Amino acid sequence: MFRHLDRDRVALLAALFAPLAVAAVLVPLRTHVSNTDVALILVVVIVAVSALGNRLAGAIAALSAAVWFDFFFTKPYETFSISKSADIRTAVLLLFVGLAVSQLAARARRLEVVAITDARYLEQLHEAAALAQRPGSSNLVVDHVARQLVDLLQLRSCHFEYGKLTGHPARLAQDGSVVVGPRTVDVEQHGLPDAEIELRAFGNGRYYGRYMMRPIPRAKPSVQARLVAVTLADQVGSALDTAKTS
Template sequence: MFRASPLRDLLALAAGLAAPCLAALALVPFRTGLSHTNAALVLVVVVVAVSALGSRTAGAVGALSAAACYDFFLTRPYGTFDITASADIETAVLLLAVGLIVSQLAARARRLEVFHVTDAEHLARIHRTAELAGSAHSVDTVVEHVCRELTGLLGLRACRFEYGTLLGRPPRLTEDGSVTVGRRSWDVDAVGWPDGEIELRAYCNGRYLGRFMLTPGPGPAASHEARLVAVTLADQTGSALAQAGPVGQG
C-alpha cells in the first residue's frame, strides 16, 4: 500500500497553499495584457504539479488557493475578492472545477505508478524464490531465502521456520491474506498485527510441511497484497520441502 510520509504531506499542503499565490503574484505585472484564460491555465499547471508531488488533499488545497489568488490578484477590482465581470466569474469557477478534477487525477496517477512499482517488486520476489527452489541443493537454503524475503516484504523484526508438527495456537496468516486469532478474524488493516509471533504455514497439495513464525516489526502492517505474496512464498517453500522428501527437525 502506498503511504506518503507525514513530512511530505505537510510540505505538499504548504505548496498547495503557497504555490498558486506565488504564481499569481508573478503574473501581476502582465495582468493587463494577459488574457484571463491564459492566466487560469498557468494556475492549473501549478495545481497539477502540486498534485503530482503530494496527495489528493494537497491538490484540492491547491485548486482552492488558485481560484482565490486568481480572484484577488488577477481580476478587477484588484486586491479584493469581488468580481464585477461575469466572464471573470465564469473563469474563476471553471478554474476551481478544473483544478479540483485534475488534482484528483494527478494524485491517482501517482498512486497507480507506485502500485506498479510495488507489483514489480512482488513479482521479482516470487520469481527469485521459484528459481532458487528449482536449483538449490538444500531445502534449508530455500527456507533461509524465504525468511529473508518475508522479513523485507512484511517489515518483520524476525522470521524463523519450524518443521514438523503444529504446537500451540498462535495468530495465523491464512491462505487468503487475512489474519486470525483463535477462531476470530483479526482486522490487521485497521488495528495492525496482533501481539506475538504469527504463523504462516507451508503446504504442498494440501499436506502441511512446516510453518514460518513471523515477528512483526514496529511499523504499520503490510498491505493485503503483500500478505498474499507472503502466502505464495510459503507455498513455494512447501513445494521445495515436498520435492526434498523428509527433513530433520530444525
C-alpha cells in the same frame, strides 16, 4: 515510508506557494493575457502539485490558485473582491476544475504506487523461485523467504520451525486472512495481532513446517502482501518436498 512523508510535506508547501509565485510572475502580463489563459496556467500548476503530493495538497493548491487569481487578475486589482460576473465565473470554474483535476492526479499517483508495489511483489516471487531451482538450496530458500517476509509483512522477527505444529497461535491462512481461534482479524482496520503468527508451508500436500512471525506494533500489510507471503511459503514447501524426494 519517510520518503513519501517528505514528498507530501514538499507538496503541501508547493500547494501554498506555487500558485502565488506563478500568479506573481504573470502580473506584469495581465493586460496582455486573458484571464481564461491565466486560469488554465494555474490549472497546470494544480496538476503538478497534485501529481507530486496527495489529494489534500491538490485541494489546497486549487483553493490557493483561486484566491490569487481573484487577488491579482480580477478588478479591482489586489483586493479580494470581484466586480465582473465573467471573472466570478472564471474564478469559480478555476476552483472546481482545479479540485477535479487534483483528485484525478492524486489517483494517478496512487495507481503508479500500486504498479510499482506489484512489480516488487513479482520480483520477490521470482527471486525465491529462482533460488529454489538450485540443487540443494532448500535451506537457503527457507532463510531467504524469512528475510523477505520481514520486509513484506512488517515483522520484528521471523523464523522457520521444521515439522512442528504445536499450540494454537494466530495463523495467516491461504486466502490472506489472519485467523485467531474462530475469529478473523480485520487487518486493514486493526492491524496484525500483537502476538506470534504462523504461516504454514506445504509441499505436494505434505506439511513441512511453519514460519513463526512477530509483527511490529500496528503493522497493516495489504491483502496483496499477505497473499504474496502465502505464495512464498508455498514455494518453500515445494523446495523442501523436492529436496526430500531427491
